[in-house]
Amino acid sequence: MSKELGITPRDENYSEWYNDLVKRSGLADNSVVRGCMVIRPHGYAIWELMQRALDDMFKATGHVNAYFPMLIPKSFLSREAEHVDGFAKECAVVTHHRLKDSENGVIVDPDARLEEELIIRPTSETIIWNSYKNWIQSYRDLPLLINQWANVMRWELRPRLFLRTAEFLWQEGHTAHATYEEAEQESLTILDVYRTFAEDWMAVPVIAGIKSDGEKFAGADHTYTIEAMTQDLRAIQAGTSHHLGQNFAKAFDVTFQNKEGKLEYVYATSWGVSTRLIGTLLMVHSDDRGLVLPPKLAPVQVVIIPIGRGEQREAVLQAADQLAGDLKAQGVRVKVDDREKESPGFKFNDWELKGACVRVEMGPRDLEAGHVITARRDQDEKVNVAVGEAAASIVAQLDAMQVALLDKARAMRDANIHRVDTWDEFAAQFSGEGGGGFVLAHWDGTQETEDRISEMTKATIRCIPQVPLDPADETPGTCVLTGAPSARRVIFAKAY
Numbered sequence: 001m002s003k004e005l006g007i008t009p010r011d012e013n014y015s016e017w018y019n020d021l022v023k024r025s026g027l028a029d030n031s032v033v034r035g036c037m038v039i040r041p042h043g044y045a046i047w048e049l050m051q052r053a054l055d056d057m058f059k060a061t062g063h064v065n066a067y068f069p070m071l072i073p074k075s076f077l078s079r080e081a082e083h084v085d086g087f088a089k090e091c092a093v094v095t096h097h098r099l100k101d102s103e104n105g106v107i108v109d110p111d112a113r114l115e116e117e118l119i120i121r122p123t124s125e126t127i128i129w130n131s132y133k134n135w136i137q138s139y140r141d142l143p144l145l146i147n148q149w150a151n152v153m154r155w156e157l158r159p160r161l162f163l164r165t166a167e168f169l170w171q172e173g174h175t176a177h178a179t180y181e182e183a184e185q186e187s188l189t190i191l192d193v194y195r196t197f198a199e200d201w202m203a204v205p206v207i208a209g210i211k212s213d214g215e216k217f218a219g220a221d222h223t224y225t226i227e228a229m230t231q232d233l234r235a236i237q238a239g240t241s242h243h244l245g246q247n248f249a250k251a252f253d254v255t256f257q258n259k260e261g262k263l264e265y266v267y268a269t270s271w272g273v274s275t276r277l278i279g280t281l282l283m284v285h286s287d288d289r290g291l292v293l294p295p296k297l298a299p300v301q302v303v304i305i306p307i308g309r310g311e312q313r314e315a316v317l318q319a320a321d322q323l324a325g326d327l328k329a330q331g332v333r334v335k336v337d338d339r340e341k342e343s344p345g346f347k348f349n350d351w352e353l354k355g356a357c358v359r360v361e362m363g364p365r366d367l368e369a370g371h372v373i374t375a376r377r378d379q380d381e382k383v384n385v386a387v388g389e390a391a392a393s394i395v396a397q398l399d400a401m402q403v404a405l406l407d408k409a410r411a412m413r414d415a416n417i418h419r420v421d422t423w424d425e426f427a428a429q430f431s432g433e434g435g436g437g438f439v440l441a442h443w444d445g446t447q448e449t450e451d452r453i454s455e456m457t458k459a460t461i462r463c464i465p466q467v468p469l470d471p472a473d474e475t476p477g478t479c480v481l482t483g484a485p486s487a488r489r490v491i492f493a494k495a496y
Contacts, residue, residue, distance in 0.1 A: 005353060009288050014232040021282060022161045025291050025353050035159040035166030039275070042354060043162075045299035046278055047169065051149065053201050053296070054171065054273070057193050063145040063173060068127050070150070071118040076126035079251040086218020087122045090154040092166075094118040120153040125219065125244070125270055128174045129252040136176060136266060138257050143186070144176040162279035163236075163496050170274035176266040178256065180245070183267035187243045190271045191224045191466075194239035202277065203294040203405035204228050204284050205413055206238055207438070207491065209463030214450045217270075221245035227462045227491070229413040230283035233435030235462045235493035238280050244268035279496075284409050291355025292377055294405050295398040302327055302334040302394055303356040305347050307363035319387070320362055323372070326391040332398070352377065358397050360390070376401055378408075413438070417469065419489065426480045426492075430457040435494050438462070440469070442486035444479035453481055459492045 006024050008016040022028050027043030030036075039047065055065070071094060077084045098112035121127065128146075136144060149171050156166045173190065177183040191208055198206045206226035216223035220242040228238045249255070249265040258264050285292040295301050304324055306316040320336045327334045335356070337347050344361070351359055361373040361382075371384045376397055385393045416437030420426045430436040436459065443449060443461065454460050468474050473489040 005290065005349065007288060007290065007353075010231065017288070018279075018283060019161065021286055021290065025355065027278070027282075027291075028161045030161070033166070035156045037159075037161050037165050037167075039169075042299060043278060046281070046293070046297055047275055049297045049299070050197075050201070050277055051171070054193075054197055055147075055149075057197060058147050058171075058173070061145075061189055061193065063147050063175075065148060066146050067148050067150065068124050068131065070121050072121055072124075072127045074117045074119055076130060077119060079126065080219050080247055082247075083125065083219030083251075087154070090122050090156075092120040092153045092155055094120065121150070122152055122154045123270070123272075124148065124150070124152075124172055125174065125248055126252075129248045129254060129268075132174075132176055132266075133252050133254045136254055136256050139178050139259055142176055142178045142256060142266065143182060145173075145186075146175065147171055147173040160279075160496075162275055162282075165275075168275050170272050172272040173270060175269045176249070176254070177268070178258065178264075178266065180267050183243055183245075183269050186269045187224055187241045187271070190241040190269070191226070191239075194226050194241065194271075194273060197273075198226055198228065198238055199406060201294065201296045202281055202284075203296075203402055203409060204238065204280060205406060205410040207463060207465055207469070208467070209465040209491070211240075211463060212450060212461040212490070214447050215461060217242040219244060219247050220270075221247070224466070225463050227438075227493075228280055228284060229416065229438060229493075230280070230435070230496070231412070232283070233416050233437045233494075235435075235438065235491075235495040236276070236280050236283065237462070237495065238277060239271075239273040241271040242269060244270060283496075285405055286355070289349075290353030292405070293355040293357065295357045295402050298355055298357050299333065300335045300351070300354065300356045301332050301398055302358045302360060303347075303351045304334065304336045304360040304362060305344055305351075306336065306338055307344050307361060307366075312364040316362055316364060316367065319367055320360075323360065323362075323387075323390055327394060330391065330395055332395065357401055358394050360394070378404060419473075420480065421477070423480055426453075427457060430459045430492075430494060437493065439492045440473055440489040441480040441492055442477040442488070443490050443492075444482050444484035444486055446484075449479060449482055449484075453492070457492075457494075459494050462491045462493050462495060464488070464490045 007020040010017045026040050029038045096108045096112045098109040099106045100109040153167050156164050159165050195208050198204045206228050208226050211223040224241040226238045227235050246265040255263045304320045306320045308316040324334045324336050357377050359375045373382050375382045419440045429439050477486050479486045
């Protein structure tokens with residue numbers, strides 16, 4: 001069936017399956033600008049639902065939204081050395097401010113060169129801290145808890161829709177605090193927001209932890225992350241929360257007068273998730289028939305398909321509209337598919353492809369018998385439900401599906417977590433084209449060893465778990481590669 005739908009089966013080519021899935025389900029297209037994407041309405045509806053839920057969670061923890069310019073003076077990026085090194089190769093640069101006509105069409109006006117080049121924001125720390133310098137004078141101005149919803153540009157050499165694109169949508173929080181401890185608590189609060197959103201809304205189990213120094217955000221004191229596992233057994237970084245220490249405050253001279261009247265540099269955090277979450281959602285749940293979406297984030301949670309022609313059709317449509325109204329009254333996103341030119345079978349396949357969570361089939365004979373037929377997207381069985389009980393039954397099915405998807409994803413992940421103690425075991429786990437799962441192994445803590453392991457296996461340290469998966473993982477041992485002492489096991493995986 002997947003080939004008939006134009007979707008390559010996962011077990012034949014997972015990468016092609018993903019690309020086919022995104023395009024055939026109507027989520028996104030490639031742009032004429034290499035590396036950029038056009039997010040279609042069905043894909044953007046998922047992002048809107050994510051955005052709405054996360055925005056509520058941010059505001060519940062005391063944050064407010066603002067907006068900062070997308071163009072950043074080049075000199076700003078030079079102020080924090082580690083930060084500019086981390087982003088220098090990904091920056092898009094604006095050099096001129098005007099075009100003009102020529103015999104060969106529009107050209108860049110050579111007389112319109114900017115005195116200072118502008119960078120299209122790869123991230124907004126520098127432009128934001130330039131403003132914070134003017135907003136913060138006293139401890140009374142702290143904490144400053146601001147988020148923005150925006151787009152960013154990072155020149156991506158190997159683009160893939162949603163997962164890696166030159167331009168993508170995200171939110172980025174930037175906060176200022178009076179003490180290191182307050183900034184640390186902020187970093188952990190947001191980490192928990194991300195973990196809760198991933199598991200409760202996306203139905204994606206994640207492991208929260210701290211990044212190694214080699215994997216942390218450029219310019220951060222340390223970085224926290226949530227890591228998910230995709231169906232091809234690779235890791236995907238779903239969200240990060242960075243404790244920036246005083247690095248950016250010192251770079252932009254952001255000080256405050258403390259309660260004793262002394263000037264101090266503030267402590268900072270930044271944190272973000274992006275449209276990469278949509279790619280994560282697809283890679284964790286979907287199948288060869290199309291999208292499988294958790295009900296909380298499905299643009300169409302329920303599709304009602306009326307079946308019948310002529311005089312009978314009118315009665316069926318009326319019943320379908322009645323059920324749709326009952327569901328909408330309970331907050332369900334429902335669609336009545338009353339297209340006359342398409343067959344029921346076409347509609348069934350179409351809505352499976354698009355990820356409607358519950359399909360309702362309703363024909364004259366069903367109504368005569370006093371029932372409708374329901375089918376959950378994540379199951380292969382149909383259920384007869386009495387018409388009077390249909391709305392309540394469907395709502396219960398949506399709730400059950402949300403839980404079932406998380407349970408299934410967690411079981412898949414847990415079955416592919418491995419603990420190894422020798423290099424031969426480690427290398428074997430990552431041999432071939434497969435992802436290899438999450439491998440818990442000892443590491444001697446050096447950048448040199450981390451780099452060597454990555455070069456030999458393509459596996460990287462995804463995180464040091466915040467809460468150990470097993471207490472024994474915190475027992476000291478010896479590095480899987482060098483044999484040098486190791487404080488505890490860390491998680492290695494091939495990653496997107």
